[in-house]
Amino acid sequence: MSRKILLLEDDPNLGFVLQEQLESGGFKVTLMTNGEDGLTASQKGRFDLCLVDVMMPRKDGFTFAREFRAKDSSTPIIFLTAKSLKEDRIEGFKIGGDDYVTKPFSMEELMLRIQAVLKRSSAREAPPRKQKIRFGDFTFDVASQTLLSKSGKQVLTAKEAQVLSLLCASLNDVVLRNDILKSIWNDDSIYNSRSLDVFISKLRKYLADDGSVRILSVHGKGYKLSSRR
Numbered sequence: 001m002s003r004k005i006l007l008l009e010d011d012p013n014l015g016f017v018l019q020e021q022l023e024s025g026g027f028k029v030t031l032m033t034n035g036e037d038g039l040t041a042s043q044k045g046r047f048d049l050c051l052v053d054v055m056m057p058r059k060d061g062f063t064f065a066r067e068f069r070a071k072d073s074s075t076p077i078i079f080l081t082a083k084s085l086k087e088d089r090i091e092g093f094k095i096g097g098d099d100y101v102t103k104p105f106s107m108e109e110l111m112l113r114i115q116a117v118l119k120r121s122s123a124r125e126a127p128p129r130k131q132k133i134r135f136g137d138f139t140f141d142v143a144s145q146t147l148l149s150k151s152g153k154q155v156l157t158a159k160e161a162q163v164l165s166l167l168c169a170s171l172n173d174v175v176l177r178n179d180i181l182k183s184i185w186n187d188d189s190i191y192n193s194r195s196l197d198v199f200i201s202k203l204r205k206y207l208a209d210d211g212s213v214r215i216l217s218v219h220g221k222g223y224k225l226s227s228r229r
Helices: 012-024 035-044 061-071 086-095 107-125 158-169 177-184 190-206
Strands: 004-008 028-032 049-053 077-081 099-102 132-135 138-141 146-149 152-155 174-176 213-218 222-227
Touching: 004 012, 004 035, 012 028, 012 107, 028 035, 035 049, 035 061, 049 061, 049 107, 061 077, 061 086, 077 086, 077 107, 086 099, 099 107, 107 177, 138 158, 158 174, 158 177, 158 190, 158 222, 174 177, 177 190, 177 222, 190 213
Parallel strands: 004 028, 004 049, 049 077, 077 099
Antiparallel strands: 132 138, 138 146, 146 152, 174 222, 213 222
16 A cells, blocks of 8 residues: 655645655655645545645744644654754754755655655554563563563663663664664754663663673664674
């Protein structure tokens, strides 16, 4: 079944090109030229993703996103904008945007970003494959957020459990830092990036009892939960 995209773009030429390219890529696209009509369309049907121009008449992209997020906290939003200021990007993520693409952009880049956001969204919605995950001497009980080992039980905070779940899902493979930030915080700001560092440090302490298990930092990419057993 084709994934449905709500596209909000007030430039008729760009809107036409984007709609044509997205539909050629297998998506079903509803195009609106302002935020007000976009909000009406979002209330009439369900979409898998919203692709939103920031500068629009009758309701700009940020206003649309605030009102949309008040009723829908899960459908991904990607902002399209000619504004590249850091403050605008932070504002977009604070509102609940999942990504921020600065014009001009290539269609290839946009398609890759859409696929990445939809993949993260599907992972959040999917039920956990395992309630208990075993690696090394540890058993991670996802439901109770507890980490069991020979030395006892460690109760994790919600964020610690979320980070560990992502690392366990890709055991012995790299998990991109930005994917962790956007999946858990929906925001890759410096503040949240520092928070992630704190959680990684805490998890490393919890795992220190088993020398065969380590959380490795992969320079320029992210983290890898490595287990030799």
